[in-house]
Amino acid sequence: MVPRRGRPGGPAAGAVRVRRPRRDRPLIGADAGRGGAGRDRSERTETFRLYGRTMNSATHDEPLTHPHDSHMVITPNILYFGTPVVLLSTENEDGTFNLTPMSSAWALGSTVVLGLGAEGQGAHNLAARPDVVISLPSPEQWRAVERLAPLTGRDPVPAQKRGAFRFEPDKFGAAGLRPEPSELVRPPRVAGCPLQLEARAATVRPDTAGRFLIIETEVLRVHAAPRIVVPGTQHVDPAAWSPLIYNFRHYHGLGPELGRSFRSETPRPRPGEPAPDAGETSRPRPAP
Ligand SMILES: Cc1cc2nc3c(=O)[nH]c(=O)nc-3n(C[C@H](O)[C@H](O)[C@H](O)COP(=O)(O)O)c2cc1C
Numbered sequence: 001m002v003p004r005r006g007r008p009g010g011p012a013a014g015a016v017r018v019r020r021p022r023r024d025r026p027l028i029g030a031d032a033g034r035g036g037a038g039r040d041r042s043e044r045t046e047t048f049r050l051y052g053r054t055m056n057s058a059t060h061d062e063p064l065t066h067p068h069d070s071h072m073v074i075t076p077n078i079l080y081f082g083t084p085v086v087l088l089s090t091e092n093e094d095g096t097f098n099l100t101p102m103s104s105a106w107a108l109g110s111t112v113v114l115g116l117g118a119e120g121q122g123a124h125n126l127a128a129r130p131d132v133v134i135s136l137p138s139p140e141q142w143r144a145v146e147r148l149a150p151l152t153g154r155d156p157v158p159a160q161k162r163g164a165f166r167f168e169p170d171k172f173g174a175a176g177l178r179p180e181p182s183e184l185v186r187p188p189r190v191a192g193c194p195l196q197l198e199a200r201a202a203t204v205r206p207d208t209a210g211r212f213l214i215i216e217t218e219v220l221r222v223h224a225a226p227r228i229v230v231p232g233t234q235h236v237d238p239a240a241w242s243p244l245i246y247n248f249r250h251y252h253g254l255g256p257e258l259g260r261s262f263r264s265e266t267p268r269p270r271p272g273e274p275a276p277d278a279g280e281t282s283r284p285r286p287a288p
Helices: 121-129 137-147 171-176
Strands: 032-035 045-050 053-058 082-086 084-089 096-100 105-108 111-117 131-136 195-206 211-226 244-245 249-254
Touching: 053 244, 084 121, 096 111, 096 121, 096 137, 096 171, 111 121, 111 195, 121 195, 121 211, 131 211, 137 171, 137 249
Parallel strands: none
Antiparallel strands: 032 045, 045 053, 082 244, 084 096, 084 131, 105 111, 111 211, 131 195, 195 211, 244 249
């Protein structure tokens, strides 16, 4: 938990709480200094010039990991800045099923957008047969994901993958993962993945460079392991669910919760106390 101003106790382990002397506060453009008026404003805002305009910025006494960051310009090969790993089950031309690990996936309402290399088998399958299952593994399953990493369901292996990848017609078997039947679409779910989304590709289009397909899928049914659902609600319990994060080609889980969004509808009862009423779909979790 992030310690709040005025509360007892110091910063969380590993974090640095910084109260910069005023002369060290960021100076962008010509001026920097105190801004605002009235009680306490001098401590809470700073005025600086950016692109010729005067701007005010609220300052918050929060831990900063790198208080004096001055950035360097870099040209990284990849920009995989940490998104959840998903496993896509798609149907091959011969009626068998392929499994593609990927992480360029994000949700908007009931739409999940996927970015897939155009040469891969998953992309070929989705362009021809729109049914898909998006299974989300947990951090403990990272080794199974990594067993899929050097494989492709495409035969022959695309030229740019030769040497590093091999053709594998049975991805489930190679990864040690078990398929289980879906209810609304043809490809199977990945048993053991706590979240499984049955979906259908609605639009498939190339990206501007022509190297990837951008695929919008409509989620038709959500399967969740009971242990990650708040009992009596439709909510995934963020304290029980953790995605497997692909962070610049390294696997990570989530750390402990830092806070919750004001939009969170998940009840958070104290042991023995009823949860606050969080709306129609949320009922208090029974006391343990
Ligand atoms: C954790 C992980 C994340 C990946 N993310 C993506 C991705 O977002 N998009 C993509 O096209 N390939 C991604 N890949 C690479 C594909 O899995 C790889 O190209 C694979 O050979 C595709 O399999 P397929 O040809 O059978 O579909 C990722 C691989 C791993 C292991």
